[in-house]
Every structure is written in structure tokens, then in C-alpha cells.
Amino acid sequence: MAEATHAEVHRHEPPKGFIRKYIFSLDHKVIGIQYILLALTAVVFGLVMSVLMRMNLTWPGTNWPILATLFPTGAPGGVMSDAFYLSLVTMHGTIMVFFVLTTAPQGGFGNYFLPIQIGADDMAFPVLNMMSFWVTFVGFLVLILAIFAEGNVTVGLWFAKLGESAWAGGSGTVGPIGGWTGYPPLSALGKIAGPGQGAGVNLWIISIAIFCIGSLLGALNFITTLLNMRTRGMTLMRMPLTCWAWFTTAILALLSFPVLLGGGILLLLDRMAGTSFFIPGGLYVSGATVPLHNGGSPLLWQHLFWFFGHPEVYIAILPGMGATSHILSTFARKPIFGYRAMVFAIFAIGMLGFFVWGHHMFISGMSPYSAVAFSILTLSIGVPSAIKTFNWLGTLWGAKIRFTTPMLFAIGFVSLFVAGGITGLVLGQTSLDFFFHDTYFVTAHFHLVMGVASIFGMFAATYFWFPKMFGRMMNENLGKFHFWITFVGVYAIFVPFHAMGMVGMPRRYAQFGEYEFLKNTHPLVMFVTVAAIITAAVQLVFYFNFFWSMFKGQKAGDNPWEATTLEWNIPSPPPHDNFAGVVPEVYRGPYEFSVPGAPKDFMMQTEPEAAEVAASLGEGSGNGGNGHRH
């Protein structure tokens, strides 16, 4: 290279005060960690709720004294009411989907590592980035308030203006009971639709609207950063697959969240301003005809919601796919199999995701012709998904695998993605969906593929990038213990769900005692609950490992995993301006492991062209050496 490799050093000083440095920080790394901490907090709420649900399903009518203290109206006398159970379902889903699966993978790891991996010193719009986090945070607070807006006298009084008799219900609820999908007309009617459907739902909608805005700001930043701020030599096809995943996810968020926002505004107007977007006329609810509304279309909400909802599940899982590809290649010490195919597949999955929302609505009475179209489009997502799966397997094939904790979780991701995705092919067919719709089979499908697989992707990412973020390694033994129990645990929980679904056990029922045909499933229900409690408890090991290693973990070097991408060129943790004012220059692709003739088994992206290596092999075109058109 004749040109100077590095520009003159021009450093940005980090801010001094505590508030500018850690609270209202403009640094994408701090914001990323803030997102991760938000997700780590939110997931505790979601996890405790799922354990409570399991307890109620297994031991209905049992007295849990602590619940009587915490939720005097939701669980009067310590016995969970049915409305309480339904509100757990709603809040578990909402918290997990929005504040865990959307925040940690994209806002957390994406924020932290996308700028570093493309060689930028920060996001394109740092102020928007900060706002994006704090807006999301406010959304979370509002959602938590939604739990207490009814059934809690203090909080209820704050929001007394927001819905009829915000707290006076006292019928035993902790929040909205309509599920995370919030289908009208019941979600649009207010108090009359049942306990928890008053002020709680208003706050729930407002929280989601706030979340939409936060996500949109984030997506705008991600896309602009990736297009505008890649460093010298970082062509699109030299980006790590993680960046491709975050980029695709940002596009999905950018185009799908506005639709949910629009739907949310319409729903809120129906509830608070007396419009009739979703409320049909002559509705008979809770023993009375709903007055003053006419002509609305409840199905319209379903279309708007699922036009957002389906891309949303890819928003949750695509970053996990990116992290998995990255980590598999690193610990297999092999280049990712079919880099280009991986890029096209992730993009194809993202784009196809916009045309399949109807498969959530097969039983809504849609025309069989559109159902067939949606069905075919849905099944066609299997093609790029299979490309990804086989390329992951191809990467592992014949490799000398280093079984570190992040690698185990990445392999776990592949396993769960296949196990959960295969039932997508079942549910994507209208005739089968007619039977399985709203049974535990669906619950099994989306928990495995979108919930747990995404979480495994995030676990893998956490164990993998922790040394870079905090300069210390997480404990491997604890990590492996955490992996094996969790891995076996999630299968023990969700595989029986398939069986329950096949015998027709419906979702969202608080208890099944009255149903003769479900009597035989009780041992299975019990088994799942025990597995769920064990799996949930083991997550404490992860939390302990996370916070203990932050201070006491073994010191990590700059590149403990012998990985190749740009973040491993810089100190751990990285300095405020990432590359200390130096513009990194990229000469090769992201996954150059085990290059024949190279001195080590990995080559950093910044290593100048190994012309001598290629020449010695008589192949001048190798190693992505085309980076020197400049």
C-alpha cells in the first residue's frame, strides 16, 4: 500500500460528568449496555410471570400467601383469579416481545458492536441514539404502570382520568387481559369488556406507541450508520454477518413499527375519543349493547397488527442468526459456509416477512384464495431458512470445534431454530392451522423459534462479547452449567406443548379442570411446570456470572477468542472513540480462518493483503484481495 495507512490521530475526549458519561450518554457503547440492562430487568418480570402462570395451571386454587400481599385484588386471599392469569399472559407476552426480544438483540448488541464492526467511531446520530433508549425506557415504565393502573388504589388514582373508574373494579386483575395482540372489539371498549380493560389498556397502548417511536429512532440510526460510516475497505460484502443481520432488522423495524403505531393511534381514538374504527355496531358485551359505535371493522386491526407482528418476530430472531453465524465460524475456526448465500438468505427472510401476515388470520374468515397465497408465501420462507441452516451445518462440518460457552449457545440456537421452525411448516398450511390455531401447538412453535432461539442467540452473544464489553471473561464452568440445564430445560418445557396442542388444549385458559378430554394431560402439565421452575432458577446462575465476572472475572486480552473482526483489534473495553482516533483500514473478509499458508489460523480484517501468501500458492485472486481498487 503506497498510501498512508492511517490518518492523523484526532481523538474525541470522553465526557467528564457522571450523568453525561453513564446516564444521558451519547456513546453508542454505553447506550448498548443500557439497552442490555433494560432487557435484563424486563426479562425478570416476564420470567416470573411465566412461572406464576405455570403454577396456576398446575395447582389451580392454591393459596400463595405472598401473592395476597403483592396483588390483593389480583389474587384475593392468595388464590390467583382467572383475570389475574389472563393479565399475566398479556404482560408476559408484551414485556418479552417488546422489551426483551426487541431491545437486547438490536438496541443492545447492535448498538454496541455495529459501529465498531464497521470501523466507525460512533453512530451517525448520537443524540437520536440516546433519545431512542430513553424513549424506550419511558415506554417500559408506562407498561409497568399498566399492570397496576387497576387493582392498585394508589397508581389507579394517578390515572383515574384515563379510563372509567380506573381502580374501582377490584375484581382481581393486575393489568390488561386481552393478550399481547390486543384484538378489538374487546380491547377497544374499555371497562365494559372486563376487568383490567379500562385504564390499563390505555396505558398499554400508550406504552407500545412510545416503544414504536423509540425503535424507529434506533432503526433510522442503524441504517444511516451502516450506509454512511463504514471505514476504508469495508465494502458491503466484507461486513460481518452480524452487521447484515442488524441492518436487515433495522429495515424491518423501520417499515413495520409505523404500521403498529398507526393501528395503536386508531385503537386509542376508539377508546378515548368515541370513534368507530374497530368497533362494529350492535355489539352485545357483558349483558348490554354497546352504544354510540357503528360500522367499525375488528379485522382491520388484525391486518394492521400482524403486518407489524410478523416482521416483529424476525426483528427478534435475525440478530440471533447474525450472532450465531459469527460465533459458529469463529469457534469452528472455519470461514462461514457460503457467505453470500447467508447474506441473501437473511435479506430474503426479512423481505418475505412482510408478505405473510395473513397466516396469523387463517381462521378469521378470509377468502380461501388469499389464504392459499399467504400459505405459499409462508412456506417459501422455509427456503432461505434452510439455506441458513445448511450453511451453519456446513460451517461445522469437519471443523475442529472449540466448545466454549458462546459456541454451545450458538449450536443451541441452530438446534432450536430447526426444532421450532419445522412446526412453522405445519402451521403455515391452512388446513392444519384450522385445527392447531389457538392451541398449545402454536405456543410451542413460537416459543421455540422466536422466543427461546432468540434468547439463545443473545446468550451466545453475551458470553462471546462480554470480554470485549467489560474486559473480563465470564466464568466458563458456570456458563456451561447454565447452557446444559437451559438447553435441556427449554426442550422439556416446549416439546410437551406440541402434544398438548395435538390433543386440543387451548391457549390462554386459566385452568383446565373442567375439561374431561384434557384430564390425561395433567402429568404432562406438571412435568412442564417443574421443568419451567428449574430452568427459570438456573438463570440466576447466568445473572450471578454476569455481574460477578464484571468485577472478578479473569482478565481478557484484546482478542481472547482469536477472532478476526474489527472489535478485536482494539482494547477491551474499547476507548470512548473506539479506534482512538485512528481510521482502521480493512483488507479482507470477516471470516478468514485457517487460511492455507498463513502464519496463524486466523487473519484479522485489518491485516494488509497477504500478497506473498497468495503468490506462494499461485493464486493471486484469493482472500478477497480485491479491496485495493483504490
Add this chain to the structure above:
Amino acid sequence: MAATVTGTEQVIDTTVGGGLRSRGGNGFPKNGGGRHDEGGDSFRFSADRYRIGVWVAIGSILMLFVALASSYIVRSASGNDWQPIAMPKVLWLSTALILISSITMEISRRSLKHQRDAGYGRWLLITTALGLGFLASQVFAWRQLARQGAYLASNPYNSFFYLFTAAHGLHLCGGILALSYLLLRTTRKRRTVEGELRRAGAADAATIYWHFMDGLWVALFFLLFFWK
């Protein structure tokens, strides 16, 4: 087998500078990866980020209005209670104001491009005034309808009318904020090349956004009053 190190080898072009990469690696001319003619901070900072950012934002705002417009079309066919209101005449004035403001905004941007700072500031001010005039005219239309007893909830058509005008007005307020910011900045001298680039980028972004607001209003106007 050095050639199979990563997938990147597949993108090697035989013709130098073919495909995406020849355009700076990302399909946008002259920015992003691979650019090699600049160094240091000027390499770091590219004013293109404002233009890219505003196009991305437009994509998202467009999706919001597409969602609402689809709802409008679906809802218009789903009940027997759809009663379009007669268009308040003042909306013609609104439309004229925003169309003219697009022209003045463009004049302003071109003034900056040709280093006519005074013209830039003056036309920016005129555009802002026209934008405020548009908003005033919209509010006037609302008051007129309210006087006739056409409220938000009286009819689904009314609901959509108020919703569309309010959502568009809110986004236009964002545009006016951006213009005000640019106006405030006209008083400050810029000594660096980067400062000048930054201003040009911001002015371009504001112009693009403003044209979008203009086009969006015209589309909504047609949807609300001429679409059957």
C-alpha cells in the same frame, strides 16, 4: 485453496469498478466504504448522512400514512355510515400555500448551493412563514367544520379527516422546527469546510423533507376529497 477463504472472493469483479462497489460500496455514489481520497475527520464526517437519514425517515413516515390510508379505504367499505363531508374551501388555500412553499424552499437551497447566503436566509424565512400559514389554514378548516357540527367522532369519514390532517400537521411542525434551526444557524459563521458541509447537508435534508410533506399533503388531499 486460498480462493475459498470467504464468500468475498465471489464478488471479485473482472472489470475494475463494476457493480455496487464502484459506487462506494453501498449503492450511494460517493460515500461509505472504500472511499480513499480523504483522511482524518473529513473522512469520518460525511454530510451525506443527513440526506440518507432523511430518506430513511421518509420511508418510515410513508409507512405510517400507508397504514392509515389502507385503514381509510377498508373502513370506507366496511360500514353503511360513511358520509364524506363537503370540502372546506380554505383547504385550497392550504394546498396553494404548501405548493408555493416547496418552490421557495428549493430556491433557498439553490441559493446556498451558489453561496448566496443572504438569499438562503431570506427564502428560508419565507418558507417558514408559508409553512405556518399552511398550519393556520388547516386549523381554520378544523374550526369551520367544528362550527358545522362535524366532530372527530361524528362520522368515520370525519375521524379520518381529522386524523390525517393532524398527523400531517404534526410532521409538518417537525419540518418547521428544522427550518427554524437552520434559520438560527444562518447567523453563525462557519470557518471550517466541515461546518459548511454540515450546513449544506442539513439544508438538503430539510428540503427533501419539506418536498415530501408537500407531496404527502397533495396525496392526502386527493385521497380525502377526490378518491371515490
